[in-house]
Amino acid sequence: MIAPVRREAVEIREEWLGVALSTRPADRPAAEAAISELYRLIGLSPPRFHWVSSPLVAMEVVPPGVRHSESVERMGDWAAPRRFAALVDELCRELDTPGPLEYVVRDTVRRPLAQSADSVLFSQLQAAYESRHRQWRRWYEPQSVAWIAHYDALRRLGVAAFTPEQDRRLDLWAAATASCGWWWPREDVCTVSERPAALHTEVWGTHGEVRLHHADGPAVRYPDGWELHSWHGTRVPAWVIADPAPWRVTQETNVEVRRCAIERIGWPAYVDGADLRLLATAPDPGNPGFELRLYDMRRETRLLLAVNGSVERDGHRRRYGLTVPGYLNDPLEAAGWTYGLSAEQYSLLVRRT
Structure with a gap:
């Protein structure tokens, strides 16, 4: 019973993932119709719609006739988002259907979609907000496909039966999510963003x-x-x-950005381009068949170049570098230091992952 449900749940998940990653132009009439009905559900009249070309514009531009005190940065003070979030909470409580099959759907549909939305969609909002507003997720999570797909899967798989009114409310959220990008509801004006034109x-x-x-x-x-x-x-x-040069890497202060830039260049090309001096090599006991390479990087810092002990999804092993203190002269000692081990302890590892 569980295996067929899981297979169908995967298909529903991929369908909703396609909605989340859509780059089609917004269906403005459908979006406005669905959002207007959602406004009615919280006791408000349909709003005036203000369409913008991206979330960044929504952050920076106040719609005509709206006070600057109602900018998106002040969304935590708006009443409508809180009422919409409460509406979703109430609907979820009504639709929750505890049981083994519900757990299968949650594990197969909701959790993966929530993680994808966090990585792909919420990251765009973080970029638009930067540090200007921290309390934004409470409103945006109701717009995520994850919870909508979860309950849509429950009813389509026959795990739960909803009333016509419950179906209607869920369908309104589904229609809004499927027809446009993010939206920002003031009481009288709703700002709605177009979707991306390209998404990779x-x-x-x-x-x-x-x-x-x-x-x-x-x-x-x-x-x-x-x-x-x-x-x-x-x-x-x-x-x-666009232009990952070794000199740019040297000037970059963010460790994660530096790592990504080096991976973009490729570790061997970076080592050559940065003119790093090879100090020593040693077979890697934690990864038989591969070696550790220790380079002099900059004052008081050295670079240990290693190969990942586990295989990537494409079948290759990823080469990566780790910065270690400049007083380390032995590759085994440097590798052990990254694990909090001595060189002797590291040499006894069966396999590093």
Whole structure:
């Protein structure tokens, strides 16, 4: 019984993932109709709609006739988002159907989609907000496909039966999510964003989870030209993708950005381009058949170049570098230091992962 449910749940998950990753232009009439009905559910009249070309514009531009005190940065003070969030909480309590099959759907549909949304969609909002507003997730999570797909799967798989009114409310959230990008509800005016014009992802999880990644250009691009670059799920400056030179890596202060840039260049090419001096090599006891290479990197810092003990999804082993203190002269000692071990202890490892 569980295996067929899981197979069908995977199909529903992929269907909703396609909704989340859509780059089609927004269906404005459908979006406005669904959002208007949701407004009625919280006791408000349908709003005036203000469409924007990207979330960044929504952050920076106040719609005509709206006070600057009602900018998106002040969304925590708005009443409508709190009422919508309460509406979703109430619906979820009504639709919850505890049991073994519900857990299968949660594990197969909801959790993977939530992780994908966090990596792909919420990261765009974080980029638009930067540090201007911290309390934003409480409203955006009701717009996530994860919870909608979960209850949609329960009813389509016959795990739960909802009333016509419950179906109607769920369908309204589904229609709003499927027809536009993010939206910001004031009491009288609702700002709605277009979807991205381009979106590039890669599968990284065991349940089809995806994250932003594009090695040849922006991972996200909106119709107005706003774009984001990402390397295997890490947001990076454009130069990491477009012009990853060793000298730029040397000047970069962010460790994660530096790592991504070096991976973009390739560790061997980076070592050559940065003119690093090889100090010593040694067979890697934690990864038989591969060696550890220790380089002099900069004052008081050295670079240990190693090969991952586990195989990537594409069948290759990833080469990576670790910075270690400049007083370490032995590759085994340096490798052990990264694990909190001595060189002798590290040499006794059976296999490193």
